[in-house]
Amino acid sequence: MKTPQRLEEAIKKLYLAYHDNELHPECCKSCAVGNILDRTDSWQHLSDHHGSLKLNYLGNVHQMLNRRFNGYTPQELLHVEATFLSACGYQLPFKRYHKRPENPQDKEVLFNGLCAVITLLCQLDNVTNVMDYTKLFEVKNNQPKYTLTY
Known part of the structure; x- marks a missing residue:
């Protein structure tokens, strides 16, 4: 199955932000959506509160x-x-x-956030979760069911 372009681009941007220390949950340009939208903050005007699922008037118009x-x-x-x-x-x-977390830029905190976001992004595009590693541990006849390729 081919990965949709928007998913591929979003994961790439989040990956780079995570490794370049440019991911911060409290900054509209550096949060998950800020990074997906090329480190812009204009998306914050779609809602009245950071983290709300409720669109405001402007957000509803765009929707x-x-x-x-x-x-x-x-x-x-x-x-x-x-x-x-x-x-x-x-x-x-x-x-x-x-x-809120004690240290919002802790790598473990950010990793947990990224895993949840990538799971959601895959669901939005009806794609198998790219973060699902459980297949690596499936066995058949006491042997790994799948092999890793390097």
């Missing part, structure tokens, strides 16, 4: 017009961001006094 941002609808973008924040340990919607 009704079927506008897409790097292939994603406004509602999909809000879902991606809420998934990322939640998996990183944030109470949603994100506000100063709500629960």
